[in-house]
Amino acid sequence: MSSAQNDQQRQQNNSGANDQDGDAQLGGGQSTFRPIVPGPSFPDQGVPTAGTKRTMGASWKKRVSTACLACKKSKRKCSGTPPCDNCRALHRECIFDESLDQRRRVAAKRTAEELEYHRDMLNDLFKVIRTADEKQAQRLLELIRSDATPEEIRLFIDEVLVQLQTFEPSSRAKRETTAQLKELRSQANMQGSAPSFRRQVMDVNFLCVIPPIAVPASPWTTVTDDDAFVSHLISLYFTWDYPFYSFLDLNVLINHMKSRDLNSQYCSPFLVNALLSHACSYSEYSEAYGIPGDITSKGSKFLKEAEKCLEQRSDDVSLSSLQGTMILYERYSMTGQDDLGYAMLYKAIDIAEQLGYIGGEGQDVDLSHTSKDFYNSAIKTVWGLFQLDTVAHTGFLKPCRIRNVRLSRTPALSIERDSDYWSPYPSQKPPRKAYFVTYFDKACTLSEIARDISITLFADEIVDDKERLSAAVDSLYQRMKRWHESLPYEFHMSKKPAPHILLLHIRYHTILISMFNCPRGHNDQDRSTDLGTATVATRSQMPEGGEDPASIATSSARAIAKLIRVHQEEYGISRSHVFALYAVNLALFLLLEYDTFDISDPDCVSLTSAFSIITTRSILGREVRSIFRRSVSKKKSDGESRWEQLPEGLREILEDDPFETSGSEADHDGHDGISDEANHEGNTSTTTTPLSPTEEDRRVQKLKKNRGPQEGSRGLCEMLCRYETMTLGRDDQVTGKK
Structure with missing residues (x-):
């Protein structure tokens, strides 16, 4: 018998003896005992009560996940x-605070x-300092x-x-604009004006998100041995850039990256480092910077190793070499570095020609x-x-270089069978249907039409016959x-x-x-062709509200604004693809x-707000923003500069970047708009070579001679020439080197 049972028996004996003594003192007779308290009853189902657990003794043990504040303090x-x-x-008082348990989701x-x-408090504090009296x-x-x-x-801030x-703008339009700007500024605050420098202390959203793609850093790069960081960059690239x-x-x-096989024909250190250098532009981690806080140094270490x-x-001619060169093209296009954009594009085309996948009849x-791996990789790479x-040549009004692809595309799937999903890493929003196969097929078909447009309208030698050109434009428009x-x-x-x-719609x-x-691309600078009648035959099929090219163009600009608004809200x-910067800039300049x-x-509010965020991501964005700001300032409306008409909050976010170099051409005197001669020539270097008086006079006279009824069109062409130089460099320079 256990000691506990002995103590219980002893207490019962003592109790019985005391009762007998009490009865004897009362005069004898039959002794009465107090009724025994019934034992606990155990329910058939459910959890035993607290009293039940005590009576069950050591056999019942519950794992306590957290303690109350008082017990924590007294260490009980x-x-x-x-x-x-x-x-x-x-x-x-007993208080349980589960939020103090760092293991819990709460x-x-x-x-x-x-x-x-x-x-929010910091943002509101800045807002009060800026706007309060x-x-x-x-x-x-x-x-x-x-x-x-x-x-x-x-x-006090509230x-x-x-x-x-409580201050009400003077008109309903201004009130609506103010409300839109407040909403857009709020979105900009949530998104950040750019992927800004983030020090080693991450916020909880980044700490809780695991990259969807896990790959090793070694042996592909010597820049870092951090698998988690490399996985983060790879996941960013395949989320925002790759599609x-x-x-x-x-x-x-x-x-093949997971296999760590350096002899793989589908993966190489060159390809991986090129990809990581470009992916750094989408990252907010401090490790993505070569110089802390300097966005121009993002990915510089990976880029150096890739180069x-x-x-x-x-001299390597392989799929991985072709893919790495294409990624470097995208990387250089964000900096406009020494004509390397065009250099990488033409190198990629040369590799594809040597492989026998493009060109020829x-x-x-x-x-x-x-x-299967080679088949899928080759088709996606060459059609990509x-x-x-x-995209590059049609966007900059030039004829495409690739006229023929000698690989048949993978057959398209029905939309029901196209079951891939896309997740907006690193945000924790739910995934969306990606439709990657259907998208790729539709994008390639659009590229075939764009190739024909570039050859028909932007070639160096095109027909001057107005009727034939109009018929060609009609046919392409219908396609x-x-x-x-x-x-x-x-x-x-x-x-x-x-x-x-x-972005496909855009x-x-x-x-x-x-x-x-x-319509004549760069040739439009030398000779103009009026396409005002180009679409007369198809007036019934024109976009609603317009029958001429100007209406089609402005309708497209407004459609871009609506699509960008959806992109920004969702x-x-x-982290949008760099093509979004081109599209927004094009739509703004057209308007x-x-x-x-x-x-x-x-529509203007949506475009300008998105523009103010995208342009902070790269050197290219800063240059484009400077040109846009000067163009808005130069335009007059009722004697007042359009820049002065912008709301203060919007002017503020379009001001010069404090980190922008003072020696940039954007700050030189006389460079006030895209019609400037240096701007027209596209010189973006920090030190420009002055033109001789004779050369400068010739160029000025040439522009004056060419200015005609399509002033807006010519200004847009000049802007595209400038944009091309800032991204890909000078095509003629690269061609000359070859």
Whole structure:
């Protein structure tokens, strides 16, 4: 018998003896015993009660996940249920705070809420300092200096903001614009004006997100041995950049990267370092910077290693070499570095020609005997190169270089069977249907039409016959319309599809703008052809509200604004593909040139807001923003500069970047708009060579001679010439070197 049972028996014996003595003292008779308390009853189902657990002794053990605050402070063992045994015995308040348990999801949520609260408070603090009057600003400073609590400061900020918001603009249009700007500024605050420098302390959203693609850093790069960071960059690239051109086979590359096989024909250090250098432009991690806080140094270490690998294997002709060169083209196009954009594009085309996959009039190359990995990689790479070539040359009003692709495309799937998903890493929003196979097929078909447009309208030698040119434009326009109408319903803007599908619509509209606004491409600078009658035969099929090229172009610009608005609302705009910068810039300049730019217009607000965010990501963006700012300032409306008509908040976010180099051509005197001669020639170097008086006079006279009724069109062509130089460099320089 256990000691506990002995003690219980002893207590019962003593109790019985006491009862017998009491009865004897009362005069004898039959002794009476107190009834025994019935034992606990155990329910058939459910969890035993607290009393039941005590009677069950050591056989019942419950794992306590958290303790109350009092037990934590006194370091006592807590029973885990409020009120706990200790608090009940000591008659004290029992409080459980699960958010203090860092293992729980609620703790992460609370941390995120606290970070958001402090971020909002900081933004509102800056807003009050910028917009409040001197008296209110001085009062805020006194509060801070007097060691006021954060709650008191927050209360004062809220009062000032309420006063500022009670101010009503003078007209309904201005009120609507103000409301739109507040909403867009709020989105910009959430998205960040750019992928800004983030120090080693990450916010909870980044700490809680695991990259969807896990790959090793070694042996592919010597820049870092951090697998998590490399996985983060690879995931960013395949989320935000890859879907637009899709010139890689994601599964093939990832599988061979995981194999760590340096002899793989599908993966190489050159390809991986080129990809990582470009992916750094989408990252907010401090490791992505070569110089802390300097966005121009993003990915510079990976780029240096990629260039070293390229130099070592300059004669290599393989798929991985072709893919790495195409990625370097994208990387250089964001900096306009020494004509390297065009250099990489033409090098990629040369590799594809040496492989026998493009050019010539021969039969298609049969890849049916090759492995599945090679078959898929080759088709995606070569057709992706074809898309890249048509986007670059059609966008800059030049004839495409690739006239023929000798690989047949993979057959398209039905929309129901196209089951891939796209997730907006690193945000935790739900995934969307990607429709990668259908998208790639539609994008390649659009590229075929764009190739024909570039050859017909932008070639060096084209027919001067006005009627034949008009008929050609009509035919191409009808092909474009039929293509757009053939897109599946799931691609419609109202369905809010994935970003690459939105950009496909945007690409369609940029091609229309180029078709009807600059019909002779760069040749339009030397001789003009009036296409005012080009579409007379198809007036009944024109976009609603217009029958001429100008209406088609402005309708396309407004369509781009609506698509960009969806992109910004659904996914943000700070990580958009670099093509979005080109499209937004094109739409804004078109509205400026046609004198339809009105900041109270919702489309102009959407474009300008997105523009202010995208342009902070790269050197290219800063240069483009400077040109746009000067163009807006130069335009006059009722004697007042359009720049002065912009709301203060919007002017503020379009001001010069404080980190922009003072020696940039954008700051030189006399460079005030795209019609400037140096701008027209596209010289973006920090030190320009002055023109001789004779050369300068000739160029000025040439521009004056060419200025005609299509002033807006010519200004847009000049802007595209300038944009081309800032991204890809000088085509004629690269061709001359070859």
